Amino acid sequence: MSMFCNQCEQTAKGTGCTTIGVCGKQPEVSALQDLTIYALRGLSLVALAAREKGIIDAKIDEYTAKALFTTLTNVNFDPARFDVYVREIVAHRKALAARAGVDFSEGPAAFEPASTLDGLVAQAEIGSVTAGAEDADIRSLKQILLYGMKGVAAYVDHAAILGQTDAAVFGFLHKGLAAGYDGVARDLGAWIELAMECGRANLRAMELLDAGNTTTYGHPVPTQVPLGHRKGKCILVSGHDLKDLFELLKQTEGKGIDIYTHGEMLPTHAYPELKKFPHFYGHFGTAWQNQHKEFPAFPGAILFTTNCIQKPQASYAANVFTTGLVGWPGLVHCENHDFTPVINKALELPGFTDDVPGKTVTVGFGRNTVMSVAPAVIDAVKSGAIRHFFLVGGCDGAKPGRNYYTEFVEKTPADTVVLTLACGKFRFFDKDLGTIGGIPRLLDVGQCNDAYSAIKIASALAEAFNCGVNDLPLSLVLSWYEQKAVAILLTLLAIGIKDIRLGPSLPAFVTPNVLKFLVDNFNIKPISTADEDLKAILG
Structure with missing residues (x-):
C-alpha cells in the first residue's frame, strides 16, 4: 500500500515519504495515524459543541492531547496501539455527544470505525493530509497548523502528567483540530491567524511544563x-x-x-x-x-x-x-x-566492567541561573566584553547539512555567547568555548521545551536594555526535524521574533507563497554557510 507523510525534515526526496517512512514508519502505521487524527477531529467538534453548553471534560481534553501526541514523529510505531486509540476516541466522542445532547450526521463527528484493523487501514484515506482539492497554500497552512498542534500536544501532555493544565490550551487544540470541518469558511489570512494562535498556545503549554518541572523537581542549577x-x-x-x-x-x-x-x-x-x-x-x-x-x-x-x-x-x-x-x-x-x-x-546484563571517567559537560543554565548573573552579563555587554548572543538550537537529525551548526558554533568569535537547547546541541555540546568574565561562552538552557526559558531570558535582557527583543544583539540560528520544532517556531513568530535563520532545509509542506509571507513579515531565512551567516550577522 502507498502512504504520504511529509511532517519531518528528513522526508524522502524533500517532498514526502510514499512507500515507507524515513523514520521507519510502515504504510499501515501512517494510515492509522491519519485515521487517529481524523477521529480526533470528530471528538473535537463534539467537545467544542459541548463547551458552548458549559460542558468541559478534563479527562477528554487530556486524552485528546495524548492521542495527538502519539502521531508525532518517532513516538508510536505499533499498529495495535492505534487500533485501540481510534476506538477509544470514537467511544469518548459518542459519550460526550450524549451528555451534551449534540448530534452530527456527517463528517468526522459521525465517523464509524471498521470492525477490523485492516478495515481501519482501508478507511484512512479520509484523513490524509492530501485529501481534498483545496488551494495548495491553504493546504500548506493546514499542515503547518496540524504539525504545530502535535508539538503543543506533546508539551501539554508532559505538563498534565505533572498536574499543570489550562482548559484554554485544550480548547485551542479542539478548535484547531475542528478547523476545516466546522463549517467556517477561512481564507489564507484566517489560516495564518490560526497558526499564530497555535504559537501562542504553545507558549502557554511550555510555561505549564516549565512550572510542572520546576515546582516538582526544582529550578535547574549548573x-x-x-x-x-x-x-x-x-x-x-x-x-x-x-x-x-x-x-x-x-x-x-x-x-x-x-x-x-x-x-x-x-x-x-x-x-x-x-x-x-x-x-x-x-x-x-x-x-x-x-x-x-x-x-x-x-x-x-x-x-x-x-x-x-x-x-x-x-x-x-x-x-x-x-x-x-x-x-x-x-x-x-x-x-x-x-x-x-x-x-x-x-x-x-553485565553492565560496565571498568571505570572510564571521560569528559564532562555542564548543564543547568535555565532562566533562573542566567538571570542570577544578569548584572554581570549586562555590564559585559555595555563594556563590549560580550558583543553578541547566539541561540543555536533545535532538533538534530541524520540528513546531510547539519555540520553547519558545529562549524557555526566553533567559528563564533571569542566575544560572543552561545545559548543552546534541544538535541541540536549534540553537534557541539562538548566543545570548550572558554569563558567571558567567568561566564561560560556555551550555555545549555535545556530541553526543546526550555525554549520558554530562552524567551524569558531574552525578554529580561530586552527590559534591562529598554529595547525590544528584536533590537538585542541576539540572533537565532535554528535546526528543525519534527513537530515540536514547528510549534516552537510558531511561538517565536507569534510573539514577533524576526530574522530567524532556519535549516538545514525548509519544510516540504511550506509552499512558495507561504514562504514569501514568512520572509516578508518575519524576515525568516534559510541558513547558508557558517562564514556567510556570521558575516551577515556581525558585519
Missing part, C-alpha cells in the same frame, strides 16, 4: 555531567519525561544500578530533586539518530520515555523497553511507572 561511565549495572533513559526518570530512580535505589541519560534527557542532571540520587550518574551517547551506532555498546537496559525511538537493531532489541506513549511492535511496554522489567533486565 551541574557537571560525566560523559564516561563507572563500573556497575546500568540503565539508559532516553526521551524527555522527568517523572518517568524520577520514578525509575526511586525504584532502582539500593539495587546497584547506575542511571544514565541519553539524548534530551541530558539536562535532567541539573534538577535538584533528581540530583539527590547518588546512582544518577552520567550521560551516554549523543542525539536520537545515532542510537543504532551507540546502543550496541551500552551493556544495560534501555528505556524510551517519549519520542525519539528508532527501530531497535537485533543486537540490542531485547534490552529495549518503552513506557508512556512510546510504542514499537514486540517490545515490552511498562505501564503505570512500573519499571520492574527494565530493572530485572539491567540486573541480568
